Amino acid sequence: MIEVRELTKRFGRTVAVDGLTFHVKPGRVTGFLGPNGAGKSTTMRVVLGLDRPSSGEALVGGRRYDRMRHPMREVGALLDAGAVQGGRTPLAHLSWMARANRIGRDRVVSMIEQVGLAGVARKRVAGFSLGMRQRLGIAAALLGDPAVLLLDEPVNGLDPDGVRWIRELLRGLAAEGRTVLLSSHLMSEMELTADHLVIIGRGRLIADTPMRELTAVRDVLVRSSRADDLAAALSAAGGTVAAEDGGGLSVRGLDPKEIGELAARHAIPLHEVTPRGASLEETYMRLTGGGAGR
Amino acid sequence: MIDALAAEWLKLRTLRSTCVVLGVIGVVVALMALLAWYAVRLWEGLPPGQRDRLEVSSLPELANWLASLSLAVLGVLACSGEYATGMIRTTFTVLPSRGRVLAAKAGVVAVVAFCTGLAAVLATWAAGRLIIGDRVIRGQSAEALSRQMPLFLALSLSVAMFALLGLCLAVITRSAVAAIAALVAVWYVLPIIVNNVPAPWNERIGSVLPGALAGQLAGTGNPQSLGGELLSPLAALAVMVAWVAVPYALAAVLLARRDA
Ligand SMILES: Nc1ncnc2c1ncn2[C@@H]1O[C@H](COP(=O)(O)OP(=O)(O)OP(=O)(O)O)[C@@H](O)[C@H]1O
Ligand SMILES: [Mg+2]
Numbered sequence: 001m002i003e004v005r006e007l008t009k010r011f012g013r014t015v016a017v018d019g020l021t022f023h024v025k026p027g028r029v030t031g032f033l034g035p036n037g038a039g040k041s042t043t044m045r046v047v048l049g050l051d052r053p054s055s056g057e058a059l060v061g062g063r064r065y066d067r068m069r070h071p072m073r074e075v076g077a078l079l080d081a082g083a084v085q086g087g088r089t090p091l092a093h094l095s096w097m098a099r100a101n102r103i104g105r106d107r108v109v110s111m112i113e114q115v116g117l118a119g120v121a122r123k124r125v126a127g128f129s130l131g132m133r134q135r136l137g138i139a140a141a142l143l144g145d146p147a148v149l150l151l152d153e154p155v156n157g158l159d160p161d162g163v164r165w166i167r168e169l170l171r172g173l174a175a176e177g178r179t180v181l182l183s184s185h186l187m188s189e190m191e192l193t194a195d196h197l198v199i200i201g202r203g204r205l206i207a208d209t210p211m212r213e214l215t216a217v218r219d220v221l222v223r224s225s226r227a228d229d230l231a232a233a234l235s236a237a238g239g240t241v242a243a244e245d246g247g248g249l250s251v252r253g254l255d256p257k258e259i260g261e262l263a264a265r266h267a268i269p270l271h272e273v274t275p276r277g278a279s280l281e282e283t284y285m286r287l288t289g290g291g292a293g294r
Numbered sequence: 295m296i297d298a299l300a301a302e303w304l305k306l307r308t309l310r311s312t313c314v315v316l317g318v319i320g321v322v323v324a325l326m327a328l329l330a331w332y333a334v335r336l337w338e339g340l341p342p343g344q345r346d347r348l349e350v351s352s353l354p355e356l357a358n359w360l361a362s363l364s365l366a367v368l369g370v371l372a373c374s375g376e377y378a379t380g381m382i383r384t385t386f387t388v389l390p391s392r393g394r395v396l397a398a399k400a401g402v403v404a405v406v407a408f409c410t411g412l413a414a415v416l417a418t419w420a421a422g423r424l425i426i427g428d429r430v431i432r433g434q435s436a437e438a439l440s441r442q443m444p445l446f447l448a449l450s451l452s453v454a455m456f457a458l459l460g461l462c463l464a465v466i467t468r469s470a471v472a473a474i475a476a477l478v479a480v481w482y483v484l485p486i487i488v489n490n491v492p493a494p495w496n497e498r499i500g501s502v503l504p505g506a507l508a509g510q511l512a513g514t515g516n517p518q519s520l521g522g523e524l525l526s527p528l529a530a531l532a533v534m535v536a537w538v539a540v541p542y543a544l545a546a547v548l549l550a551r552r553d554a
Pocket of ligand 1: 011
């Protein structure tokens with residue numbers, strides 16, 4: 001459980017986070033969305049005790065991060081995969097972290113295997129691709145087997161296999177009852193991964209809703225060889241019908257079952273009945289006004 | 295604290311700069327041996343009457359000076375590299391107590407600097423004795439090790455002081471370039487300025503400059519340095535501690551206040 005309460009963070013005259021309040025609950029993947037500069041990374045840094053809030057607070061499991069004795073065993077974080085010193089090997093990089101948090105050495109080795117870096121465990125990070133660094137960062141985040149995870153754009157630079165691997169990993173971790181907060185700009189990926197969304201813009205909360213509410217069925221696309229007759233019948237039954245460019249009809253107010261029954265009663269042949277949800281991308285664009293955060 | 299120390303030790307050990315600096319120290323000792331060998335050749339080439347005209351500066355002290363330089367740079371790099379890559383944030387997510395991280399870094403750097411400094415001085419001394427033997431070359435002390443040990447220990451302590459100064463300056467400035475520039479200013483530029491201050495203040499100020507402290511601590515004075523020799527060993531030790539404690543306190547306060 002992550003609680004952000006009335007959080008404000010200023011950098012000089014820039015207000016990066018502005019009175020932000022939201023909770024991230026366990027057992028589901030919470031997507032953290034917002035345009036560039038919206039304040040996502042800043043919020044995460046405050047949660048991790050790296051940036052001091054100007055006012056308000058952020059707690060993990062009811063406690064401040066910087067009061068935790070072995071934080072990696074409670075919270076796993078990936079902020080910036082590039083933040084590794086190139087001279088170290090994955091083994092060395094994870095070993096000092098493990099030592100600092102009293103995590104066993106077997107865990108280091110098994111995490112390296114789990115993220116698929118076993119072959120390069122003793123190679124210097126300097127030669128790694130972005131995707132390999134992301135994997136190393138994820139290994140670090142999972143090192144302490146934490147109940148809470150914060151990941152800032154973890155799929156950047158991953159190949160399709162890697163993207164899918166992260167998706168399944170995070171969904172699995174959430175299913176085990178862990179708290180997962182995940183930021184990303186990839187809407188289609190977020191749509192597949194997250195159960196819940198927190199959307200911010202200019203440091204303020206825009207939406208804090210379940211994914212299915214944002215992508216709920218919007219209309220039904222219907223095609224028929226007797227489109228005009230069908231449109232008349234649907235309108236008479238209380239539907240709102242609009243002709244589409246491709247020759248189909250966009251129907252609101254009636255569900256596919258009602259549409260099918262109605263067509264059968266009038267003996268109108270149907271070629272297609274497709275319920276359409278708004279994509280997350282469309283809803284997101286509408287909510288955030290389409291432009292950048294500032 | 296043990297965890298933090300162990301973690302910082304692992305980090306320093308696996309830092310590429312550490313290997314480079316330790317390699318440089320090895321080269322320095324080899325160079326000192328070469329210098330001793332060269333001095334012996336010169337000495338033997340001179341007619342016996344002119345041999346005491348040859349003077350070679352003390353090789354252990356020369357080695358110590360180069361070791362101080364290298365380890366001060368290591369002190370800087372032990373921290374500045376983390377700021378350059380952003381790894382400092384990783385460090386503080388792994389170990390959220392910043393005071394503890396600074397203390398652990400300082401502890402590890404101090405021990406490594408002291409031990410390396412002592413090893414460099416002792417190795418140079420041993421190599422010098424072996425090569426020079428019982429020839430009497432001016433500037434090369436032929437005294438027993440036990441008599442020279444106080445100076446060697448004081449010199450090693452000053453290596454640790456410079457390394458810690460480097461570390462603190464790196465934390466304060468968050469940049470290798472700025473920290474090394476500040477270090478050079480304190481170490482080399484300040485003595486030149488102080489030297490031009492009217493007497494007796496040049497000596498008075500000179501005696502508390504970092505480069506002048508090891509000699510005063512060991513009670514051997516500073517025959518060749520610009521610094522004065524006005525401090526008792528105890529006072530020299532106190533000043534040495536102050537050269538670390540003041541920057542350390544500033545670094546600790548800034549670290550606690552600033553966003554990582
Ligand atoms: N250390 C800093 N100093 C000054 N300003 C900062 C600092 N960090 C962030 N900001 C500013 O705060 C605002 C929020 O930045 P933040 O990085 O949190 O956004 P974000 O939502 O993570 O954006 P992105 O999607 O691009 O990663 C931006 O205007 C940024 O310029
Ligand atoms: Mg960001």
